[in-house]
Amino acid sequence: MNEEFCDRFLLFYEVTNPEPRKRSFLKTCLRFLTIASILCTTIAVTGAYLLYQTIASDLPDISQLREVKLQVPLAVYSEDEQLIAQFGKKKRIPIPGNRIPKKLAEAFIAAEDHRFFSHPGIDYKGLIRAGVQLIRTGKKRQGGSTITMQVARNFFLSPEKTYLRKIKEIILALEIESQLSKQEILSLYLNKIYLGHRAYGIGAAAQIYYGKTVDQLTIEESAMMAGLPKAPSRFNPVTNPERALKRRNYILTRMHNLQYLDQKELDQALEQPVIARIHSDSIELHAPYIAELVRQKMVKKFGPHSLTSGYKVYTTVKSELQIAARSALRRALHEYDERHGFRGIEAQSGLAATASEGDILERLKGFRKVGDTLPALVRAVNKDSIDVRVLGKERTHLAWDKMTWARKYINQNEREALARSPDQVLSIGDIIRVRKGRTGNWRLAQIPEVSGALISLNPADGAMVALVGGYDFYRSKYNRATQARRQPGSGFKPILFTKALEEGFTLSTMINDAPIVYMNPWTDEEWRPQNYSGKYYGPTRLRIALRKSRNLVSIRLLRQIGIEKVAQTAISFGLPTDQVPRTLSMALGSGSATPLQMARAYSVFANGGFLIEPYLVSRVETLDGELVEEAFPRIACPHCGDLSSGNNMFAPRVVSPRVNYLMTSLLQDVIRRGTAVRANRLGRKDLAGKTGTTNEQRDAWFNGFSPALTAITWLGFDLPKPLGKGETGSRAALPMWIYYMEKALEGFPEEKSRVPKGIETLYINQSSGFLTSASDPEAVPELFREGFVPGQRNSETVDANRLSDETENDQLESLF
Known part of the structure; x- marks a missing residue:
């Protein structure tokens, strides 16, 4: 118009x-x-x-990138800085910009944005190319996004693909370029991007795919990683190695075209095969029960965000002692398990002796490593051995003497007759479990049904140096070292004897070991406690009574002292009030305690009479090394005298030096000549402790210490039931303690206890407990506190032994 x-x-x-x-x-x-x-x-x-x-107006402030906090897993370390665990869904190891290798950066630039150092944040050519593609095909084309735009998207925007988001990307990219240097932008990008298999950033990806740090990567490995941002699954070198190889070679060629590589470097890199595989977290010390304790503590104190804020938690755990503890527990559980028979194979595969390697591996895929045991398939049964294929190992061979223990299990006290040859135990195609023995040879095994725990403290300040809460954390996360409240049995008796000494009894005091019958006046039920042997030994000195763990002496002793007095002493040793019963059965350990609580109590004897507070975390640092928490434990100082009284630096004294010295002597006697005599194989004179066994052998304990270490071992079923005839603390739990202390005390010189003032050694008649001369054929030396030396007539003994059962019943009726 x-x-x-x-x-x-x-x-x-x-x-x-x-x-x-x-x-x-x-x-x-x-x-x-x-x-x-x-x-x-x-x-x-x-x-x-x-x-x-x-x-x-709706976009975020770009200046946030200068203070950006990347999600970094919580890291847990041992005292000697061995990595125990990392927590957090995203695996990330931040790499400072000045530590990013040049070739690695160039590989990503070649793959993602070769004009990165020349454009202002937007690649106009790339955007025009994407626009033309949209006009021609009507489809959005991936591409056109610079590294700067990807930083904008990854830090500030959602992953949705819309025109509005793209506009926001462009605006943010221009802002980012105006405020940050190219090196800062590249560092943010390389630490943020997702690279598959939960790896975020180049640091985590280098560890996961190659088990290396970024500065150890080769050119071809750098190019392989640079190919991942475009499609972490499709170009993954583990799940799609062929596609990943093509993508890697394309990037290497691009690097050559951009003059990042010369021809020789290109040719060498192109010749290299794909070697990437999944590397597990670089865990240096296996201690999952400890890691979980730390995780719970951090979440409770700092909140859930603590798992992704890059905190570094340093524990008191000593790596060598932790390894010894895990080995000792597993060995003891297997030994108990083998004493009670073979419960049978895991499964029958149905495969013949001629089955292919592929078929065998396919059958074994459904089974995993549990504790020290590995699944294996029987390939051949010979006259004196079997051939097996162990999962993840080569074909190997089990000698007959490594499976002779496998008598068929009937119950805790019965097994079938001993088999005479391997074919009476196993058949071709059986899927079994095997483990390495102490000599390094494979032996038949099974996953123990019985549970156990081991906790070890430094008695001087309460530091937890080793803790194992069960056979396999990934099979049962229940931490028996800190959560299992079980009857301590005779392990409680040293607390009772401590109170007896404080009340004026001596180590030579005679108490009658004779039958006792108590009636419950409300139910007319009888209580007839017995010694473990079922025998009675008459008047018995306190030293012998504890050495031999005489139950009836302990009950009479508790009656004479008073139940409430002993209960208060138990509480002063750190046992919670609600776990200390107010009945005569307390003398036999009828209350409850966790292994950790028992370790705290026995540390009183080990450190000279002080109640320490167990702790696990020595310090907590931020990702940047800033200290946010540090432990200052109250220490036991037996030689500080009055300086320790009322001083917050020192743990409170709960047992006097002289009483503690006498109790240590008693507990050393348990090892030298008592129920723990097996521990003499360690060849040390500074060891002390007490076995513990509960009714029907439902719990087996050994509570022991040296001046340098306290260690408690426990063995039992999670749902309490008898361990079997003869499975006492001495047989079931003491070996675990011995195996641990054998390794743990290496490097600790033997220490001789200092004799406190006011202790004297006198001769007594071992039959009567009265003072005597050295010329007496029955004379034995005994320790006494000044002021508590018996005269020519032991009035305590006479009073104790004159009590008839009727009198005791009358006096004790009100206690039930």
Whole structure:
């Protein structure tokens, strides 16, 4: 319409006007078009500005990137800085910008944004190319995003693919480029990107795919990692090695074209095969029960975000002692398990002796390593051995003497007759479990049904130096060292004897070991406690009574002292009030305690009489090394005298030096000549402890110490039931303690106890407990406190032994 009007106007103008008028009209049209163009441009610019302002007002502050906190797992370390565990869904190892290898950075630039150092945050050519593709095909094309735009998206935007998000990316990228250097942007990108298998950032990816740090990566490994951001699954070198190889070689060629590699480097890199595989976390010390304790503590104190804030937690655990503890527990549980027979194979595969290796591995895939045991398939049964294929190992061979223990299990006290040859135990195709013995040879095994725990403390300050809460954490996360409240049995008796000494009894005091019958006046039920042997030994010195763990002496002793007095002493040793019963059965350990609580109690004897507070975490640091928490434990100081009284630096004294010295002597006697005599194989004179066994052998304990270490071992079923005939603390739990202390005390010189003032050694008659001369054929030396030396007639003994059962029943009736 405009053209028709101009033509008519021009014709009229030419007829009625000369040539100058024609030039005036052209000028008017040109002016009209110019004004229209300016107006349209102004409207477009104004609209774009208003759109920018609208979008920009909703965008985050770019300055946040300078203080960005990447999600970094919580790391747990031993005292000697061995990595125990990492917590957090995202695996990330932040790498400072100045430590990013040049070739690794160049590989990512070649793969993702080769104009990175020249564009202002937006690659106009790439955006135009993507726009043309959209016009031609009607489909959004991946690409056109610079590294800066990816930083904007990864830190500030959602992953949805919309035009609005792309506009936001562009605006944010321009802002980022105006505030951060290229090196800062590249560092943010390389530490943030997802690279598959839960790896976020180049540090985690290098560890997961190659088991290396970034500075150890080769050129081809760097190129392989650089191919992952585009499609972490499709170009993954573990799950899709062929596609990953093509992508890697493409990136290597790009690096060469961009002059990042010379021809020789390219040729060498292209020749390398794909060697990536999944490397487990670089765990240096296996201590999952400890790791879980730390995780719970951190969440409780700092909240759930503590798992992703990069905290570094340093524990008091000593790696060598932790390894010894785990080995000791597993060995003891297997030994108990083998004493009670073979419960049978895991499964029958149905495979013949001629089965292929592939079929065998396929059958074994459904079974995993548990504790020290590995699944294995029987390939051949020979006259004096079997051939097996162990999961993850080569074909190997089990000698007959490594399976002779496998008498068929009937119950805790019975097994079938001893088998005479391997074919009476196993058949071809059986899936079994095997483990390495102490000599390094494979032996038949099974997963122990019985449970156990071991906890070890530094008695001077309460530091937990080793803790194992069960056979296999991944099979049962229940931490028996800290959670299992079980009857301590005779392990409680040293607390009772401590109170007896404080009340004026001596180590030579005679107490009658004779039958006792107590009646419950409300139920008319009888309680007839017995010694473990079922025998009675008459008047018995306190030293012998504890050495031999005489139950009836302990009950009479408790009666004479008073139940509440002994209960308060138990509480002063750190046992919770609600776990200390107020009945005569307390003398036999009928209350409850966890192994950790028993370790705290026995540390009193080990450290000279002080109640320490167990602790696990020595310090907590941020990712940047800032100290946020540090432990300052109260220490036991037996030689500080009055300086320790009322001083918050020192643990409170709960047992006097002289009583503690006498109790240590008693507990050393348990090892030298008593129920723990097996521990003499350690060849040390500074060891002390007490066995513990509960009714029907439901719990087996050994509570022991040296001046340097306290260690408690426990063995039993999670759902309490008898361990079997003869499975006492001495037989079931003491070996675990011996295995641990044998390794743990290496490097600790033997320590001789200091004799406190006020202790003297006198001769007594071992039959009567009275003072005597050295010439007496029955004379034995005994320790006494000054002021508590018996005279020629032991009045305590006479009073104790004159009590009839009727008198005891009358006096004790009110206790039930």
